Amino acid sequence: MEQRIERIKKQLHSQSYKLTPQREATVRVLLENEDDHLSAEDVYMLVKEKYPEIGLATVYRTLELLTELKIVDKINFGDGVSRYDLRQEGADHFHHHLVCIECGSVDEIQEDLLEEVEKVVEKRWNFAIKDHRLTFHGICHRCK
Numbered sequence: 001m002e003q004r005i006e007r008i009k010k011q012l013h014s015q016s017y018k019l020t021p022q023r024e025a026t027v028r029v030l031l032e033n034e035d036d037h038l039s040a041e042d043v044y045m046l047v048k049e050k051y052p053e054i055g056l057a058t059v060y061r062t063l064e065l066l067t068e069l070k071i072v073d074k075i076n077f078g079d080g081v082s083r084y085d086l087r088q089e090g091a092d093h094f095h096h097h098l099v100c101i102e103c104g105s106v107d108e109i110q111e112d113l114l115e116e117v118e119k120v121v122e123k124r125w126n127f128a129i130k131d132h133r134l135t136f137h138g139i140c141h142r143c144k
């Protein structure tokens with residue numbers, strides 16, 4: 001935990017940003033809930049437990065900054081809510097998601113698996129791929 005915070009601090013510094021206490025509190029909430037896909041409001045409620053004086057706008061700006069720096073990815077599972085997801089350290093691409101239409105659970109696939117598809121897209125559409133989003137909707141192993 002502390003090591004990852006240290007590395008995130010360095011990432012911010014390299015872009016001339018500071019890890020202020022409010023930003024650190026937001027990063028901690030994301031790390032503590034890494035398996036969840038929290039909305040800005042969820043993050044805000046959790047940060048507020050430790051920093052009662054913090055405002056939603058501050059949390060929101062921090063999440064946008066972390067998204068810009070690719071520390072966090074913003075994702076929408078089709079319910080109109082933006083959720084924030086920590087990027088795996090060293091990952092070039094955003095991980096994939098399995099969203100269960102029965103129980104609403106979200107599982108993650110860390111393997112990229114898309115190399116072949118990307119090659120085809122890059123060639124056929126002459127498109128330089130920088131990232132992708134892939135969400136599968138279906139029925140999870142628990143609900144089957």
Ligand SMILES: [Zn+2]
Pocket residue numbers: 037085095097108
């Ligand atoms: Zn995820």
Ligand SMILES: [Zn+2]
Pocket residue numbers: 100101102103104105139140141142143
């Ligand atoms: Zn399920």
